[in-house]
Amino acid sequence: MDFSLNATAALLAMMIASANGHCQTTVVKLNKLADRFVDQQLQYDPTLSYSTGLPTRDHSRFRDRSPKALSMHDQEEREDLKALLALPIARLTQPDRVTYANLRERLESDLQLRVCRTELWNVNHFDGWQSELAEVAERQPVGSAEERKQALQRWGSMPEYLNVEIANLRLGLARGYSAPQSIVRRVIRQMDDLATMNPEQSVFYSPAKRSADATFQNAFRQLILNNINPALKSYRDFLQADYLPKAREGIAISDLPNGAVCYQAFLRSSTTLERTPQQIFDLGRKTVRENVAEIAKIGEAKYQSADLPTIVARIKSSPAEHFRSKEDLLGFSQQFLQRAKDMTAGKLITRMLQQDVVIRPLSAFEENAGVGSRFQGQPDPSKPAIFLIKLGDWQTETRSDAEIITVHEAVPGHYLQKTLARELQASTRLSKLIDNDAYAEGWARYAEAMGDEAKIYDTEDASVMRRLWPARGMVVDPGLHAFHWTRQEAVDYMVSSGHFSADAANDYVDRIAVMPGQLSSYDSGGLEIKALRTEAQLKLGARFDLRRFNRAVLDEGVVPLGELRAHLEAWIAEELSHE
Template identity: 35%
Template sequence: MRRIALTMSLAAGCATHSPAPRPPGSDAAQRLRSIGDRYWDALLATTTLPALNQNGIGYLGGPLYATSIGDHRFDDKLDDLSPEATAALAGTLRGLRDELETVPARDLQGEDALSYEILREQLRDASEAGACRMELWLVDPQNGPQTQLAQTAQGYRDTAADRKALASRLSQAPRYFGQIADNLRKGLAHDLVASRANVTRVIEQLESLIALPAASSPFLPEKGREEVEPVLGSAVVPALTRFRDFLRAEILPRARPDERLGVGALPNGTGCYSFLVRRHTGGTRAPEALHQLGLEQLRSIEAEARKIAADAGHDSIESFRAALKADKSQFKATREDLLAFNRDLLARTLSALPKGFGDLKLLPLEVRPVEQYREASFTAGYYQPPAGEGSPGIYYVNTYQPETRPLFNIEPLLFHEAVPGHHLQGSAMLDLRGLPEYRREFGPTAYIEGWALYTERMSDEALHLYSGPKARFGMLGYQAWRAARLVVDTGMHALGWDREKCVKFLTDHTTLPRLEAEAEIDRYAASPGQALGYMIGELEIYRLRRDAERRLGAKFDLRGFHAAVLRHGPVSMATLAQIVESWIAGTL
């Protein structure tokens, strides 16, 4: 990538400000803006790109995604998943990619130069994602259509017009799920099919959604439910029922067994995984090299964990972990108590942020339980960004079987998903009002997840947020978990590991209980490569920070470093290195 000309003015704090406007009369900048606007509009208007998983929000593109990020132009529409719509979007994006290559990049400066590189990367990825053909096989408990449609009501405003638009969207559910079934049938004809574990999980989710009474249905808005309820019985539930029956009768019998869990078992699976590895890590390391890196990181992290265990009187990590899991004080007996623990922890965390961050405007944040229809197959917690201005970010806590969820894991998870992780970074990103939407709403996995993982450890060594050795042991367990992801993701998708080997590796090397480990492994099977970005991003952010500390000495300021990392929104690791280099040069 060519070097980007960046002019930066960074305060010691973490304040974010709208980038300076483009110089008037800049033809290259105007052309860039036009291409970027048409790119974003094309992405949102019709269909989705499932290979471009957007870090827990869902798949990039389509009306459902638009509503989830607060763009209400397509609220009455539901994604068109037909082959014709997919082909039309691919053609539009190819044309925009070709047009972008005619823009004289040398005439762009500052944020425009950065926007050019980011748009170029996104258009390249959108073009190459077609090799995975995920629309023909993906059945996903985490971000699949059954969960995205069930959550869409949260993105609507409390107006009669919005409820009418929501009813229109939901009325299209029969066509929507019918198209998904048609695509999956086509996949079967090409030996493309999802894992049995994930098909089973989605069938269970669908059964739960079908059984819910209208009074508690997530498809309906909190207010004015009676205006939308008729379409629930006439369209949504029948569509869900037919889709469940289809999965059970046609997909489950031919689904990939546990022994063929990875994408490498599919036609062109190796090429697909190579693309996803590059996309999610931002680099060109081979899966085998990432596998070895994960093992090396595990050895280092486990050495730290052994010291904590020894200080507590145990001769091994396993002994200390077993003692913690047998300690009833490390668990909450009820869902309500587990939720309250998280809310209290969030309040304590917010008060400590000034140690590492300056004047940052945090958006509202709520702590909610994962909905019951999907809690049994869901991860321990996750963050959902605000659906536009005025709406809160949501930290979802899985309260299913609270007696199995150890408290020593709660602290690092909240720091990662809420603050100072995803919610803080998202607040900084959304405050960059002068940036194009494709930069504010979408970003590289290594940056977004790397930042969140970095904050888990930084919350210990810089913010001193952990309550004691048990919580620090939990943090190291979560660090080990992300290192183990390098091992099991490459293991299942490139090295032929089966499901049980992956689950056992996670439970042997992390503090995750088996229930969570199984959910995690099935998540990686549905989102190949995404789990790699966490540790890769954290390692790079720490490398940049240590380099800055060494070169700046007494002039180094942690709040200034964090401001530099957050200042331009999500960028590739290579671009982030240039940004930090500019900050160092301006600080010397």
């Protein structure tokens, strides 16, 4: 009897030890795969180091977008995904589950997107190579002689980089791929500015500005004057003479080869969900109707009208809602940012951040091309993150709009989410690299609503203004790309929201053209966080604590929405267990 019990106990111990051993082996393999993936990304594009904080010694080149390099990169990702899917994952703990979920989502999304052949129609005014390289210039290290040598090598290769871009675009035209003509015209205007700048005014001159080495400064100046500017002009001339006449007139990505499959891949990449264009379109329209109904209630109480255009007109006609100059808009936003920080710390989160955030004007060449305000992270915590604000619309922008965008881009929006995630997480190399719009933009949209709930907004009309645009991106994005809305139909739909002028709506149509699916991410994520919060409130009742819930949303950092739901459902169960 004793022998039997002892044997059973020994067998059970062996089984547990074996299971633990298998789990540990899986974790080791998973982490090696994640590190290999990061190494591959940095090898392909060493400039990723500047936005992620991942270290690299290679500051001498840009990413290689030649067909051969892209093919090799694709093969590496296929091999990575095959190895990842072979891992037994049932017993993974929460941090390892996050690694698995993020790596799988990224690999599957990347490989699905290859059907789009984006390198063959890569003309992009919004976040194209010109914006990326301008940011690289600002962060190019020049502190040592070796770094300055590598800087000259990298920026000396820019003509070849643009030659590859031109070759890809020529191949795209031959195979039926092109960017819309409206986008090409915007990029030509950008090139007109960039190619004619004096070296000291060039957006690529930052390395020389940040060095006290006179020899390096002169060499870099000559590089811009004799190499970079002529290459920019050649690229511009190619677009004007050869590309524009053959570019497509329409916006829809479904007009390209494999366009419908490509758009589905973009939706997956943006939302991390397997939703069809029709499902996103229908959910967007339902949410818009709900927002309009809420605005009508506010309008009846405040303006004695439930008519959306009447309500918006009353708000926008108020002199108190408008700015006197660009400087007035900038100063107002900077002052409001401090209020948002104070209110967020007191009401919405369990701890505030160590890293600061500042507001700076968007660069002229981006703003002139219709680029909007955006958040720019800073991986070095000793330096502030940046909210780059668009100031050109100061005459039409309201104070409510300025508050809402500051909440979205800074606090409690992108800056809070991205910076707090880095400070909370047990940082891994993969977590520094991974991002997805459904989570990041979803949080920022959710933050807009919290700004209302927590009375962060200091203008009384923000409750109306913040409801004008949400979920309309889920309608107009598939409307254009999947259901063949015309440009005018899309403009009319956006203008009817009361949020956009016709000019601003046209800018957004071209943003949708170069970033298919991206506008569907904001409310796909925001609605999911809202649904999870409602579920937590119903189950926890009086014990629900908003600050603890927000901390739980942010705990894992950027994750696919499926993993976010799994994490928060486990958090709710844990909270219930504390009875």
